[in-house]
Amino acid sequence: MTDEVQVPTASRSVAEAGSRDDVGIVQAHDFIYPRPFTFKSGQTLPGFTMRYETYGVLNATRDNVIVICHALSGDHHCAGWHSAADRKPGWWNNLIGPGKAVDTRRFFVVCANVLGGCQGSTGPSSPNPATGEPYGVRFPFVTIRDMVHAQKLLLDHLGVAEVYAVIGGSMGGMLAMLFVIEFPGFVRRQMVMASTSRESAQAIAFNEVGRQAIMQDPAWNQGVYPRDGGPRVGLAVARMMAHITYLSDVGMDRKFGRRKRESAGSDAYILDAQFEVESYLRHQGQSFVTRFDANSYLYITRALDQFDLAHAYGSLEQAFAPVHAESLIVGFTSDWLFPPEQNREIALALLRAGKRATYAELATDLGHDSFLLESEELYALVRAFLERGEPYVFDFAI
C-alpha cells in the first residue's frame, strides 16, 4: 500500500478558490489494495487501486466518518477544488464543507471512485498487468456489492472504526443500502436520496439504449480501443440521452424553453442545432467523452441494472433484516427515473422489517438530479438527521 494514511487538516489556505465555507483545495489519494479481490461473479483481480478524497479530521475514536457514494457518472471529488484555476468545485460542494449540512468541522468525509470506474480507480480502462493493455471487456463484471466491498477495504485501510453515516444519491443510494446490509454493525446511519431498490423496466431500457449507442459505434471495436480514442460518438449520444432522464419536462422547459441559439439565424430549414437545448445536450455529450470511459459506462450501467435487493435476498424485508442503521430515504416529486414511489418502498420495507426509517419527499421540478439541489429545506433535513441526539438504546427489531 503506497498511500500513506493521511488524516489531513481541512485546508483553508486557498480561500480564493471558493467561498470561505468551502473545504478549499483538496487532493485525491490512491489506495492500492495489493491482494487478489474476488468479484461476485467469481472473477478476480490481482489487486486494485481506489482513488479517494477526504475532508475534515478523523477523530480519536475513529467514528466520525461520513462516507459519500457517488452516482453513475460521478467521482471521488465531491467537495472543494483541485486547484485555484478550477472552474467548478466537487459535485456536492453545496452540501459538504465547514458549517454546511455535512459539516467537515465535525465529520471526516470519505468519498471514493467506485471499482470499475474511470476516474482513478481500477476499471476497464486500467492496464491489465498480465498484458500491459487496458482490460476492456475482459474486466470482471462488477456489481454494486463489489463496489461496496472494495470501499470497505479502503475504510479498513484508513482505520475507520465505525461509519457515522453513509450518504448517496441515485446509484450512490444503492451503495449506501448495501453498506448497511453487508456491514450492519459498521454503519450507524444511511441517507439514500433519489434511489431505488431495483430499477424499473424503463430505467433499464434507457441504460440499454445508452449501451447500444456505444456498442454500435464502430470505434468501440468490441471494447478494444486506445485510451484517447474509442466510441466517442456513441458515448456522447448515450450521455445526451441519459442526461434527459436526469432532468424533468418542466425543469427543461424552464431552463431552455424553445429559445434558439444566437447563431441560429432566421433559417429554420437546417439540421444543425438551432435550439439551446440541442446545443446544451451536445455540450454535455462532448464534455462527457473527455472524462469518461465507454467501457466503464457499459459496466456501471450493467451493475445498476443488475441491482435488485428483493431478488438478491429473497425479499426487500429480508434484505433489510440485518440492518442496524437508522435510515433516511428522500424522494423528489419530479424524479421520473427513480420516482418517489420507489424511494417510499425502500422506507416502507425498512419499517416493515422493524427498522428505524424515515421517508421525506421534497417538491422540486429538477427531476432525478434534484438530490444535488441547493435547497435550505434539504440541508435542514440532512442536518436534523446527522446532528440529532444519539439513537435510543432499545432494540427495534421486534
Next chain:
Amino acid sequence: MSSTLPSEPGAAAHGATPRGLVAKGPIAKRTIDMQVIGEWVEPNARVLDLGCGRGELLDYLVQTKQVSAVGVDLDFTRITASVRRGLSAYQGDMTDFMRSFPDRHFDRVICSRTAQELNDPSDVILEALRVGRALTVGFVNHGFWKNRFDGLFRGRKPRNAVYTTPWHESRPANPLTIADFEDFCRARQIRIARRVHLLGDWRTRCPAFPNLLAGYAVYDLMKD
C-alpha cells in the same frame, strides 16, 4: 387526505415544556391529551401516530414509555422536525401508509386531533384497527356547549384551543361530536375499551352529559 393539523397553536407552549409533561406548572391544552394517551400506551409498544406533526407526542411516548415510534405526516418541515427528535417518520398519505403493513403490525395506532380532518374517517379508522391491535382516537367535541353556542348564538364557526383559526384560514373540516362517534363505533362493531371525556378546560373529567359538557374526548378502540 389530510393528516396535519390546521395550525400550530400551542407550539410555543411545547417549546416551553420540553419533555412535556413531567414538568409541573401551567400546561397547555395541547399537552393534556398526551397524558391521557400516554397512560394507555404499553411500555415498549410499537406505536404509529397518524398526523404526527412535529413529533411532540411520539417524543413524549419514547421518553416515558420507551415505545418504538413511527409518525406519518404530509409536511416536509414537520417530518424534518420529527427527524430532529430522533423519530421515524413517513411523509405521505396515512391510508396508503397503513395499506402497506400487515395485520396487527403495530401495538397501537394513535389518531389524535386529526379525526375531524380526515377525508374518509371510517376508512382510516377501520384500516388503523387492522394494522393496530388498538386505536386511540382523540378529538375536539363539536357538541360541546360552547361550540354549539358559537354556531347558534354567535353564528360563527366554532373556535377553540386547537382549532384556533377563522374560517378563511382553516382547512376543510368534518366536525364530529361524541354522539356521532359512539354511533359510528356501534354501527361498525368497534369495541370501545376505554373513554375519557374532559371538560372545556381539557383537564377535569366530565361527570355527565359528555356530548354537551365535554370539550375533548379520547377513545381507546379495538376490533374483536
